[in-house]
Amino acid sequence: MFCTPHLKIGNLREEPLEEIVKRGRNNIIYWWLHTRGPAGILGKLGVPLQQYHSICHACSKLMLEHAEDLVRYVQANREAVEQDIMDPTHFKAYLRVLENRREELGRMFGWEEGSAGKPGTRA
Numbered sequence: 001m002f003c004t005p006h007l008k009i010g011n012l013r014e015e016p017l018e019e020i021v022k023r024g025r026n027n028i029i030y031w032w033l034h035t036r037g038p039a040g041i042l043g044k045l046g047v048p049l050q051q052y053h054s055i056c057h058a059c060s061k062l063m064l065e066h067a068e069d070l071v072r073y074v075q076a077n078r079e080a081v082e083q084d085i086m087d088p089t090h091f092k093a094y095l096r097v098l099e100n101r102r103e104e105l106g107r108m109f110g111w112e113e114g115s116a117g118k119p120g121t122r123a
Contacts, residue, residue: 007063028074032081035090038062044084045069 009027010020024030032041038058043049045066052058062070074081098105105111 028078028081028085029070031085032074033059035085035087041070042066045073 007027007029009024012020036044038055038061039052042058042062047061047066052061
């Protein structure tokens with residue numbers, strides 16, 4: 001496994017989960033990983049494209065071999081990273097996933113049929 005101080009945001013034995021989650025919300029690397037994914041970030045870092053067996057494989061490569069490159073890149077290009085995080089194409093992709101999984105999500109969350117999968121309309 002890997003451990004990088006840039007991703008460590010707390011210890012449940014030392015503080016409440018609520019505090020740890022709040023701190024994580026402000027971590028730009030978390031947000032970039034969420035929107036771009038580890039393989040996308042490796043590409044931004046100039047790592048030659050390769051086939052990753054899974055998202056975990058790409059994340060391992062990023063954190064084991066390129067963590068310091070990642071931090072330097074974010075520090076030097078913070079504004080570009082923030083713009084990348086806010087790129088509307090990411091949100092469009094999320095909406096497509098939600099639309100494609102509407103029925104499954106409705107069953108999972110107990111939404112009424114015909115409610116168009118709106119939260120708060122439970123059966």
